[in-house]
Amino acid sequence: MHRDIVCLQIPSFEIVLARTHEASLRHRPVALAPVHTPRGLVREVSQEALDDGVLPGMSVELARQLCPGLRVIPPDSSRTQAAHRELQQTIMPFAPVWESIKPGSLFLDLTGTQRLFGRPIDTAARLERELTIKWGWHSQIGVAMNKLVSHLAATTLEKPPQMRSIYSGSEQAFLAPLPATLLPGLNRLQASHILRRLDDLNLRTLGSIADVSLVQLEAVLGTAAVVLHDWAMGIDHSPVRPSVEQPQIEQSLTLNPDEIDDHLILGRLSHLLERICARLRQQRRMCRRLSLALRHSDHAERMAQHILPYGTYWEADLQPVLAQLFARCFRRRVRIQRIIVRADCLEPLAEQLRLFDEPARAVQPASHRISLVLDAIRAKFGERAIAWGKTWP
């Protein structure tokens, strides 16, 4: 079956976002890397840094040696996730199905949209223009019959904004000179032994892999040979899998100054939890999962979550869970900069209605009644009208 798969990549997405927020980062070499460890590796680089020889995967120390003017910025996952959501919103009118590869990168399945939107390459061009005009994001786009070839088509483009379309039947000619290291997944730790072996056997290009018979390839690579051989031939049947978004309620707080004191941070967390519970009660929803994310002063992030045995919206139920999550997350002796509490796996309030008139219901627990009273006070007099001592700044 003929398919039209588009791979859209915004290179160095996090750096692009950082530059939007901080003008001083523009037109200078920038690298994205964790800054909390001296042994951090570069994740993304700007074009200026690339020109100085800095590459992703390189140690920060070496990168600084190669490029003395390099600005190293830490990853910011919440900002990136938010931007990626914006990106998905933008592509929604163009593609019926899409799949996220990583923040700033997507596969779009435009199969069957030609009569509606025009040729896929034109649709991709319109999308590229839209992203540039709306957000200032320059993208690299590859169009091909399958995910692998479109991905490689986009990856091998030199500089955004650019597009490359690989016509059906010309995949092998396109792939043959490409280095095997470009194959997706081979750079991951689990697959590094395959890459090492290909290097040992002097199979350095996809063409050289395709030239070897499958039997001989299996003799040295085992079961991985089949997939690898298919890829080298440009064969990839994997579908574009749409992701499913779940509703959630999130509250976050940036601490200023950064804090190390357990009691103080727990107080702030309680405050965020109160807000989440109030929202849940207001929406008549209960949550089955509570997550906590902490961002340290050195920008390292820790996340932990807990699945509850039953849905709840009461602080009294969630407070001990939050304390446990805090103990699990906060194990480093480094100050906390930002705290994020998230309630998800939401479900509607399952309240059994009464069939008959019954005598007065059993009295609610005190903690529940306090929560309800606090909700009422805040609804009437404002958020800051009343607070627990431990949550007071």
Place this chain on the structure above:
Amino acid sequence: MTTTPFVHLHVHSDYSPMRGVSSLETLCRSAKRQGLGALAMTDTNGLYGAIRFIEEARHEGLRPILGAELTTDTHRALLWAKTPGGYANLCRLLSARHCEPSFAFIEAVARYRDGLIIATDDQAALEAWLADDSQDLYVELTPGPAMQKTLEMSRRIGVPSVATNRVYFARADGFATHRLLRAIALNQTFSRLPQAACCNPEQWLVPPERMAAAFPHVPEALANSVRIAEACYSDWHFGDTIFPAFRELTDNAAFLTLKDDTYAGAQERYGLLSEEVRARIEKELAVIRAKRFAHYFLIVKEILTQEPLTCGRGSVAASIVSYCLKITHVDPLKHHLFFERFLNPGRKDPPDIDIDFPWDKRDGVLNWVFRQYGERQAAMVANQNSLGFRAAIRETAKVYGMPADEIGTMSARVSRQQAILDFSTPPTPEQWLNRLSRTLRLKAPWPEILEQALRAQNHFRHLSMHCGGVVIVPDEIRRYVPVEFTAKGLPVIQWEKDQAEEAGLVKIDLLGNRSLAVIRDALDAIARHTGRTIEYASWDPLHDHATQDLIRRGDTIGCFYIESPATRLLLRKLWSGMPPDRLAVADVFEYLVMVSSLVRPAAITFVHDFVRRAHGHPYEPLHPLMDDMLQETHGIMVYQEDVTKVAMALAGFPLEDADQLRKVISKKHKSRQLRDYYQQFCRGAAKNGAAPDTIDKIWTMIMSFAGYSFCKPHSASYAQVSFKSAYLRAHYPAEFIASVISNQGGFYSAFAYVSEARRMGLAILPPDVNASDWAYRGEGDRLRIGLMQVKTLQKELGERIVENRTEAGPYRSFEDFRRRVNLPPTQARALIRAGCCASLACELTRPALLWRLYAEEQRHAGPLPIPEDYTDTHKLTHEIESLGFLTSRHPLTLYRHSIERLRPVPAAHMHRHVGQRITMVGWLVTEKSVETRRGQAMEFVTLEDTTALYDATLFPNVYRRCHQFLAPNRAYLVRGLVEAVFGVVTLTVTELQPLDAEPVREPAWNGARDAWYGESCDDRSDQPPPFSLPN
């Protein structure tokens, strides 16, 4: 004097690891100020500072009471030494606490309680000990919530109580530091620090009146503290030397044995004994007998039987007895070494004997010592590691939750600023901190962190093992000092070398030395290859002309102790400009001894004066009285004994004081004594007519011996080993350089030594399973790289490959190799990629060999392809990955294209461009960062191109700009000014950048250029060195 009857009997100093806050000096001073007559020191599970405490207490006029708080997870008790026997029991008890995994607290204390007074609030322990004997048993009462309950228990069981305050700090404000230390020790933040982990804020050295106010209802508890203090022993005398006993001989028998052995050795060394030799032996033996040192010599001699190749160093090399016993190998008569530096009738402290062994034999010798004397008699000396200032900043900042990169940056900034905050008088910590906060514009919480760090610094943290010091006693080591076990399982005493020495324990240093192994291996190889056997002990290469020339040229890479750039430069400066008349009479060995002593950081300012004077420039001695004694070293104080001599001659010091001055110069805890000596020196020198500024200059020279410095016998011993290394380098370069690399030591990397070998004219052969040994092998003009150079190859497998080849002949094919050696695939891969199987491959390429290796792993039997061989670049990459550096060619040849366009000056031609600005290329060989007097960082680097090594200096302004580029294994483009000092050229760098990043420019900027680089990067230069020596 206070009228309140109370003595603080439970006091922790900063020798209680990461608990006690105040120093012994502060505690003793505070106690004295409160009018106390006695003070007990009861550090946690140790007597780590016992000798220092006695010294401090006596200085303040206090009676020192020795004790300890013995604790386990479940029990605790205070123990004070009532008698010297009680002290021995206390040491045994503390040793058992540290050494016995199944330490039973109650039983152990019951067993060793003789001579001890015990106090505790631990009811179970009290009842158990009470059942044995109620004598010297007390209940410890400390103000606090538990006191009433403890008092009731005391009354119930009928044991008297004693009042203590469980002191952890001298003043009330020490509590914050105590909490900080506890948080550091437990890796916690303040908010997570358990309350039980800390003491309470009231546990400071409160005045007796305040203690009395806390015990209105139990006055007898206060009175008991005085009673215990009076009962405890305090007349400590640790000065007597504790000699080890040789085979349980009496002193006389040991002396007679030593005398016989000495004369037998003298016959061997000198042949016919001259009157001078006999007189010197008799003189030394008389002192040795009087000092009862015969056992010590015999024990050291016996240890030496374990290894034939050794080097006795330190002051012991001044002794003819040790020369005859072959403890040392330098003739003290020939080289004018004075025995008094080692041992003299007036010397009170025991001198130690330091012996170097080949590095791979040292542990075996140490094990033999412990087998011979057992853990009962022998133990290692400790290092007491404390929290340095940078460590204190780092650890304190962690407690405050600061991120690592911020800690690193701040710690570096503070350390850098520390020296250059300009204070006219020494500042108080507060003043220093205020100035620093302003200068660095510190933001919260950094001022608070630094304030806390200042208080936490210098606190004792943990013990580690001294690199080689062993103490041996005649009976039981645990009588004298508590013993612990190191991570390696060796017993280690709780004192560092200074306290051990002051306690009379005699230390023998057994140290590892790589160069001795280099010489051993080279001598073995020479015997194998040429049949010539050189006997190490009697080998005297001092008059060999080729060796002397090599040393004069500073051509000493690989030679023991004289291979660093600083030493090589000094040797070249010294000899290249020396006038012929002086050169004709100058003794190379004697000058080498001086050079070995001169190359030390504090003496660097005198080096150029020394060279100038050695070249015959006239000079005025600092004082006429110093002229004669320093004539040999041209008026510069070079050896430690020069301090003694100058103090005696110029300032009228008696021998004992002058010798003490030499010792205390480098001891931090002796600053008080050093101050006194300074006054005494000024007075004495002024009496002899020295002007104040002359006295200052001489004192500055004396203080240059702080840190590390050597005595002449030590330098002579080392210079002899240097000479032997140089002889091997001059006559057997292949064997020598192979041994240097194989022993993996030295100042330079393996790459630098291989490069040097290439410059020495040796052909570098790649590693090969059919030709290489495990180690490097040098023979004739070839150096074969050993299999040891292949990364990830296991030693056992490498040795098996060589062994199998030796027994059954060369490997015929790759299959034959795999079958015979039973090679694991990962190891086979390492060998193939390193090119070690090239001689086995026949028509197969390296990828084809690997294809067959992996196919066999998957049990595949069909036909397999023969893929193309790797490209040349690919092979070079594998070479670097597998061997760590390029062995087939110099790495600069990879930059040929850039080099041809840049046309840099070759290092061998550098001397032609003195005073000019030139461009050079170089591969970084070694770097040494230093700080200027103003605390600015700068660096000396040594680079090499394919023609020679050259030295360059990056002064602070250039270093600031370029330091981020500096990294090993990189090629650089260097621009700078060629400067010549005493005929030796160096480059003062003005610009440095990685070679690959250099944009190509037209070569118009550099004028005269009569040679250009790169016509053949592998060719050696035929240019003579920039200086010449007479033949």
